[in-house]
Amino acid sequence: MSHSPQTIIIAGGGIAGMTLAVLLKQALASGVQVVVCDPAAAEAAQKAPEDNPLRVSALAADGRRLLQGLGVWDAVSARAQAIASMEITDSALADPVRAKLLSLSGDVGAGEPFAHMLANDDVLHALAKAAVEAGVELCDARVERWLWNGAAAGSSGMARLSDGSRRQASLLVAADGARSNLRALAGIGWHGWGYGQTAIVATLAHERPHGGRAIQHFLPSGPFAILPLTGNRSSIVWTERAADVPALLAMDAEDMLTEIRRRFGLERGSLRLETWPVGAFPLALGVARRFYADGLALVGDAAHQVHPIAGQGLNLGLRDVMTLGDALVEAIRIGLPAGEMNLLRAYDRNRRADVIAMATVTDGLNRLFSSDFTPLRLIRGLGARLAGRSSVVKQMLIREAAGVGASTRD
Numbered sequence: 001m002s003h004s005p006q007t008i009i010i011a012g013g014g015i016a017g018m019t020l021a022v023l024l025k026q027a028l029a030s031g032v033q034v035v036v037c038d039p040a041a042a043e044a045a046q047k048a049p050e051d052n053p054l055r056v057s058a059l060a061a062d063g064r065r066l067l068q069g070l071g072v073w074d075a076v077s078a079r080a081q082a083i084a085s086m087e088i089t090d091s092a093l094a095d096p097v098r099a100k101l102l103s104l105s106g107d108v109g110a111g112e113p114f115a116h117m118l119a120n121d122d123v124l125h126a127l128a129k130a131a132v133e134a135g136v137e138l139c140d141a142r143v144e145r146w147l148w149n150g151a152a153a154g155s156s157g158m159a160r161l162s163d164g165s166r167r168q169a170s171l172l173v174a175a176d177g178a179r180s181n182l183r184a185l186a187g188i189g190w191h192g193w194g195y196g197q198t199a200i201v202a203t204l205a206h207e208r209p210h211g212g213r214a215i216q217h218f219l220p221s222g223p224f225a226i227l228p229l230t231g232n233r234s235s236i237v238w239t240e241r242a243a244d245v246p247a248l249l250a251m252d253a254e255d256m257l258t259e260i261r262r263r264f265g266l267e268r269g270s271l272r273l274e275t276w277p278v279g280a281f282p283l284a285l286g287v288a289r290r291f292y293a294d295g296l297a298l299v300g301d302a303a304h305q306v307h308p309i310a311g312q313g314l315n316l317g318l319r320d321v322m323t324l325g326d327a328l329v330e331a332i333r334i335g336l337p338a339g340e341m342n343l344l345r346a347y348d349r350n351r352r353a354d355v356i357a358m359a360t361v362t363d364g365l366n367r368l369f370s371s372d373f374t375p376l377r378l379i380r381g382l383g384a385r386l387a388g389r390s391s392v393v394k395q396m397l398i399r400e401a402a403g404v405g406a407s408t409r410d
């Protein structure tokens with residue numbers, strides 16, 4: 001007797017959703033039907049990415065290994081910039097010299113940097129191509145509703161799409177971002193708060209090379225990160241108090257560059273904006289009360305949103321993908337339904353500690369550093385100096401940033 005393969009619908013073709021689609025289809029081939037519903041994903045397969053991207057991410061070593069295993073890394077590696085070291089400074093905007101608080105460098109393995117900077121669109125384009133090659137169906141509609149029929153009714157549910165069609169599936173994966181409508185419709189609570197901060201993002205060209213150095217200037221209004229891109233280019237993630245942002249965004253390019261230069265510093269010579277207008281992203285923390293509902297799993301920002309202070313949001317999402325993907329491949333191989341409740345509960349259990357730890361660390365770092373309160377400045381200075389003196393602590397911090405430390409899976 002031949003069984004028709006189970007169908008898994010992934011709502012949201014951002015990096016988390018697309019990576020899961022490629023992982024499942026490559027591992028199970030004709031043993032599963034994978035459908036990614038998102039008009040943006042269908043477009044990413046067609047459109048060549050821009051040379052000067054606005055949205056970039058630091059991809060930790062474990063995420064890079066995942067992309068390598070899926071054969072996607074080779075397509076993006078030429079445009080990826082290895083991060084050789086990280087420097088942290090703590091100063092006020094007017095300080096003439098930015099005192100270095102901590103400097104971290106080192107690889108996680110022989111010749112393997114702890115992180116690379118990549119354009120989000122480069123990764124999405126390569127994933128979309130790999131998905132099509134593997135046989136993933138890219139569907140040009142959004143998922144509007146998910147109705148679960150129950151385990152007794154063949155463990156399947158029905159997705160209603162924005163084009164009016166309906167699709168039956170064994171599992172719906174909601175990878176529809178931090179403001180996930182599917183999470184809300186499933187009645188899953190969201191615990192978190194807004195930071196009253198906005199991240200201003202831009203790509204800059206500079207006269208002198210960066211040497212692979214990522215720099216985080218901790219300023220009273222929030223961190224100002226300088227992240228190396230290929231060539232003499234860097235991306236900035238400039239966190240400001242939300243109330244001050246409209247006036248900054250109203251500036252013309254020349255005034256904006258002057259403000260950026262005050263924070264960026266002079267060591268890399270003259271600066272030029274490669275992207276205009278700049279991007280602006282309101283920052284918030286949020287963790288879903290559960291990462292599952294009936295026949296539904298949450299992955300990526302739909303499950304958790306963290307402050308970009310440590311560049312870990314996407315990396316957390318890729319760890320969801322590894323955990324859920326492995327569990328689904330194993331279950332489907334032995335003929336279990338993909339939406340099986342025990343599998344979904346185990347996924348939640350396996351991811352929760354890592355997610356809560358990262359949410360707590362990023363929230364704490366932001367509170368500790370986005371402040372000019374003198375006792376806090378003293379405490380962070382002392383903590384960083386102690387960490388900087390110990391090569392064991394430094395190596396531990398590098399391994400945690402790479403996603404291969406003791407608190408994450410190896």
Ligand SMILES: Cc1cc2nc3c(=O)[nH]c(=O)nc-3n(C[C@H](O)[C@H](O)[C@H](O)COP(=O)(O)OP(=O)(O)OC[C@H]3O[C@@H](n4cnc5c(N)ncnc54)[C@H](O)[C@@H]3O)c2cc1C
Binds near residue numbers: 056176302
């Ligand atoms: C300024 C900034 C800097 C950052 N830097 C880093 C970094 O350096 N490293 C890092 O790891 N992370 C970083 N992050 C976090 C990272 O960008 C996010 O965690 C990541 O992009 C989330 O990916 P995702 O696939 O889960 O969701 P998204 O990228 O939000 O994708 C969701 C997709 O779902 C689609 N969608 C929405 N609703 C539906 C629906 N109903 N049906 C179908 N599709 C739907 C949307 O069109 C979208 O394509 C940063 C974030 C910010 C704001």
